[in-house]
Amino acid sequence: MAERLLEISDLGVAFESAERSVVALDGVSLSLDRGEILAVVGESGAGKTTLGAAAIGLLAPGAQITRGKIRFDGEDLVTAYDARLEAVRGAALSMIAQNPRAALNPVRRVGEGIVDVLRAHRDLGRAEAQVAARALLKRAGFPDPVPIERAYPHELSGGMCQRAMIAMAVACEPALLIADEPTAALDTASERAVMDLLADLVRERRMGLLLVTHDLGLAAHYADRIAVMRVGRIVEEGPAVSTLARPRDPYTRALVTATPRAGVRIDDLAGVPLPSRREQGPAIASPILSVSRLSKRFGQAVAVDEVGFVLARGESVGVVGESGSGKSTLARLVSRLIDPDAGRIMFEDADIGAMAAARFHAVPERRRIQLVFQDATGSLNPRATAFDAIADPLRRLQGLRGEALAARVRELALQVQLAPELLDRRAHRLSGGQRTRVGIARALASRPDLLVLDEPTTGLDVSVQASILTLLERLKRELGLSCLFISHDLAVVRMMCDRILVMREGRIVEEGDTECLFRAPREAYTQRLVAAMPEFGTERPDWG
Amino acid sequence: MRAAANRLTRGTGDRRRPDALTALSGAGVIALVAVAVLAPWIAPYDPLASDAANALAPPSAAHWAGTDQVGRDVFSRLIAATRLDLAIALSAVVASLALGSVLGAVCGYRGGLLDRIVGRGVDVLLAFPLFILAIALAAALGGGAVTIVVATAVVNLPFYVRLTRAEVNARAGAGWVEAARLAGNGPGRVVFGVLLPNVMPVLAVQASLNLGWAILNAAGLSFLGVGVEPPTPEWGIMVAEGARYLTAGKWWLVAFPGLALTLAVLAFNLLGDGLRDRLDPRGHRG
Numbered sequence: 007m008a009e010r011l012l013e014i015s016d017l018g019v020a021f022e023s024a025e026r027s028v029v030a031l032d033g034v035s036l037s038l039d040r041g042e043i044l045a046v047v048g049e050s051g052a053g054k055t056t057l058g059a060a061a062i063g064l065l066a067p068g069a070q071i072t073r074g075k076i077r078f079d080g081e082d083l084v085t086a087y088d089a090r091l092e093a094v095r096g097a098a099l100s101m102i103a104q105n106p107r108a109a110l111n112p113v114r115r116v117g118e119g120i121v122d123v124l125r126a127h128r129d130l131g132r133a134e135a136q137v138a139a140r141a142l143l144k145r146a147g148f149p150d151p152v153p154i155e156r157a158y159p160h161e162l163s164g165g166m167c168q169r170a171m172i173a174m175a176v177a178c179e180p181a182l183l184i185a186d187e188p189t190a191a192l193d194t195a196s197e198r199a200v201m202d203l204l205a206d207l208v209r210e211r212r213m214g215l216l217l218v219t220h221d222l223g224l225a226a227h228y229a230d231r232i233a234v235m236r237v238g239r240i241v242e243e244g245p246a247v248s249t250l251a252r253p254r255d256p257y258t259r260a261l262v263t264a265t266p267r268a269g270v271r272i273d274d275l276a277g278v279p280l281p282s283r284r285e286q287g288p289a290i291a292s293p294i295l296s297v298s299r300l301s302k303r304f305g306q307a308v309a310v311d312e313v314g315f316v317l318a319r320g321e322s323v324g325v326v327g328e329s330g331s332g333k334s335t336l337a338r339l340v341s342r343l344i345d346p347d348a349g350r351i352m353f354e355d356a357d358i359g360a361m362a363a364a365r366f367h368a369v370p371e372r373r374r375i376q377l378v379f380q381d382a383t384g385s386l387n388p389r390a391t392a393f394d395a396i397a398d399p400l401r402r403l404q405g406l407r408g409e410a411l412a413a414r415v416r417e418l419a420l421q422v423q424l425a426p427e428l429l430d431r432r433a434h435r436l437s438g439g440q441r442t443r444v445g446i447a448r449a450l451a452s453r454p455d456l457l458v459l460d461e462p463t464t465g466l467d468v469s470v471q472a473s474i475l476t477l478l479e480r481l482k483r484e485l486g487l488s489c490l491f492i493s494h495d496l497a498v499v500r501m502m503c504d505r506i507l508v509m510r511e512g513r514i515v516e517e518g519d520t521e522c523l524f525r526a527p528r529e530a531y532t533q534r535l536v537a538a539m540p541e542f543g544t545e546r547p548d549w550g
Numbered sequence: 551m552r553a554a555a556n557r558l559t560r561g562t563g564d565r566r567r568p569d570a571l572t573a574l575s576g577a578g579v580i581a582l583v584a585v586a587v588l589a590p591w592i593a594p595y596d597p598l599a600s601d602a603a604n605a606l607a608p609p610s611a612a613h614w615a616g617t618d619q620v621g622r623d624v625f626s627r628l629i630a631a632t633r634l635d636l637a638i639a640l641s642a643v644v645a646s647l648a649l650g651s652v653l654g655a656v657c658g659y660r661g662g663l664l665d666r667i668v669g670r671g672v673d674v675l676l677a678f679p680l681f682i683l684a685i686a687l688a689a690a691l692g693g694g695a696v697t698i699v700v701a702t703a704v705v706n707l708p709f710y711v712r713l714t715r716a717e718v719n720a721r722a723g724a725g726w727v728e729a730a731r732l733a734g735n736g737p738g739r740v741v742f743g744v745l746l747p748n749v750m751p752v753l754a755v756q757a758s759l760n761l762g763w764a765i766l767n768a769a770g771l772s773f774l775g776v777g778v779e780p781p782t783p784e785w786g787i788m789v790a791e792g793a794r795y796l797t798a799g800k801w802w803l804v805a806f807p808g809l810a811l812t813l814a815v816l817a818f819n820l821l822g823d824g825l826r827d828r829l830d831p832r833g834h835r836g
Contacts, residue, residue: 338728341732343728343731343732364737366731367731367734367735367736368734368736372732372734373734376732377728377732379725379728379729380725381725384724384725384726385724385725385726385728385729386725386726386729387726387729387730387744387748388726388748389747389748390726395729398729398730398733398735399732399733399734402733402734402735402739403733403734445729448729448733449732451733452733452734
């Protein structure tokens with residue numbers, strides 16, 4: 007058994023279609039030893055996923071290997087016959103997909119799925135396979151595997167599904183595991199459980215793990231080596247911690263700089279000086295928003311439970327918490343898209359919580375409270391151009407028409423750094439970052455005083471996220487906006503906000519000034535969230 | 551090398567196939583409309599002028615589709631009937647589309663009591679066999695072209711209400727709808743200015759498929775004698791009248807109107823199918 011498990015040399019892959027051929031991988035070489043974790047990082051379009059899929063012989067339809075070699079355990083996979091590949095796959099190579107729920111068969115119980123895999127690749131009887139499956143689930147962090155075995159995928163949480171998926175992937179003791187963004191669909195606590203399990207299994211069973219991820223923090227913490235990809239090429243490769251601490255390649259350096267993490271301020275992210283903050287006089291200390299005992303339930307589920315907080319004029323308050331903690335519901339309540347069941351929302355002197363959401367469009371406060379949506383793509387009317395999207399609030403809330411309208415739209419586009427020629431495009435012809443800019447321009451169009459931001463940078467590459475965050479900070483300072491910033495990403499909130507509210511199961515469990523809260527979190531829940539923040543770039547962090 | 555590499559990939563299928571059928575049916579629809587619009591100018595004879603001396607003549611160079619029992623030119627009558635049948639079908643479809651989409655959109659967005667009342671009303675309409683319901687309506691209202699339009703429109707209404715309601719309801723919670731609300735659009739503007747335009751392509755497909763059915767429905771009612779009255783040229787009446795002479799071997803009286811009816815229904819249905827395939831996101835290539 008050789009130490010070298012996977013050896014890819016000068017690999018080229020292109021996506022061929024009738025009209026054109028797009029190069030996805032352009033001369034990639036890398037190697038992976040047994041018991042080693044190699045992280046392949048980069049932004050979308052870098053070719054990370056294609057590399058992972060090529061290594062396991064599962065390229066997407068239309069992808070062609072144009073040159074190079076993939077040697078797995080000394081055997082050339084490029085020239086291997088289909089039948090041989092089929093045998094190798096699953097037994098010697100295994101894959102963990104991004105979305106575990108989609109990868110598990112929805113009509114098979116989890117235990118049955120593992121038994122199927124075991125029996126397909128090993129000469130086991132049903133009873134033996136069941137015993138083995140139970141042991142695997144136990145190893146995957148389910149102390150009582152019996153209910154999990156009997157569960158269907160939809161009955162398990164995302165994190166549980168992913169751990170079950172890992173149990174299935176390691177069932178035949180594969181030598182090589184490919185994990186493509188294994189935690190992208192999970193929140194921070196499940197992310198750590200899944201990654202700890204993977205890392206332990208790799209060490210314990212001397213497997214090789216190719217970890218495909220966009221998350222530098224994850225790579226720094228779990229990988230031995232890291233390969234940074236950009237448009238189909240590896241620009242830098244080396245030991246994970248030292249590479250990220252002292253990147254040699256300018257692209258790696260830019261990626262590291264753009265990643266929000268402890269100790270980085272928004273001004274560092276920008277790279278250019280931001281306007282100084284407005285001085286806060288005593289006259290503007292009166293709150294712009296005060297929420298008290300706000301509750302909202304959906305059927306039986308309590309989404310927001312007696313929440314209260316105050317937002318001072320010109321202040322930025324962050325709301326953090328894991329998925330399902332009620333953050334987004336709070337954002338929609340405050341921006342008056344849905345009605346609360348109980349409680350008050352005071353905007354200056356107006357009791358806006360008492361005004362029906364269905365009629366809020368006609369209230370003067372509508373102009374003054376705006377929201378930036380989480381999903382920039384889904385929040386743009388597929389039939390409307392960027393111009394229409396930005397012009398809509400100007401027409402309705404400010405009564406602008408004709409040349410005045412067009413001039414204001416252009417001014418807003420300039421403000422959010424959106425090229426004016428993009429204004430004629432519909433959403434599907436804009437990039438993710440451009441869509442986010444349109445969403446921000448639309449929210450700012452009516453010159454609001456309170457801006458609610460619901461995870462505005464989710465799904466964006468770090469470099470795009472950095473530019474959007476910088477833009478938001480600049481606008482906030484220039485326009486003196488008050489912001490309610492919803493995010494699951496503590497590093498982002500830390501840079502953007504003066505104060506933090508920590509939400510869990512619909513309640514605010516902790517509240518405090520940003521720096522105090524991050525330095526000395528009181529609640530165990532907050533401590534866990536803070537501990538899960540990525541920290542790299544200096545030395546090996548202690549994630550305790 | 552290339553062949554070997556191919557084995558690492560799964561099949562590469564080009565999903566776009568030439569859509570000759572849709573193009574052909576589109577051309578057929580255009581031809582039908584052209585005939586309908588230009589009917590008085592292209593008909594070789596007056597469709598109502600009888601010529602007893604020349605009755606029941608088989609197709610010839612002078613009378614391409616023969617003549618009927620009172621010597622009227624069947625070809626000219628077919629052309630005149632195209633205009634009437636298309637006009638009836640189009641009016642009926644436009645009426646049910648207009649009323650159904652408005653009703654469905656409001657119900658789909660607002661829900662509540664109105665939605666429940668309309669929904670049950672639609673269920674009641676659908677509980678009857680549609681053609682029987684149309685016959686009953688037409689008989690109750692008395693004959694004539696307007697009657698057929700009303701009967702066909704009422705019978706079609708449930709489909710537009712349901713379709714629009716479902717499509718609007720599925721989109722009512724979308725981010726872009728909430729964004730429109732944030733931008734100060736009231737419910738009316740959200741439903742008719744934002745949601746309905748996004749549903750229109752789906753409704754257009756339904757309307758196109760429905761046109762074929764409406765033509766058949768109009769002809770059927772006239773055939774049964776509850777629609778347009780003779781001697782007005784109409785495909786259904788022509789088939790009904792010609793049927794009496796079929797046993798005498800005068801096949802052209804039934805065959806040509808039947809053929810016209812078949813081609814018209816086929817053209818609209820195939821066009822609708824083609825449009826649906828084109829609009830179906832699963833058929834789209836990126």
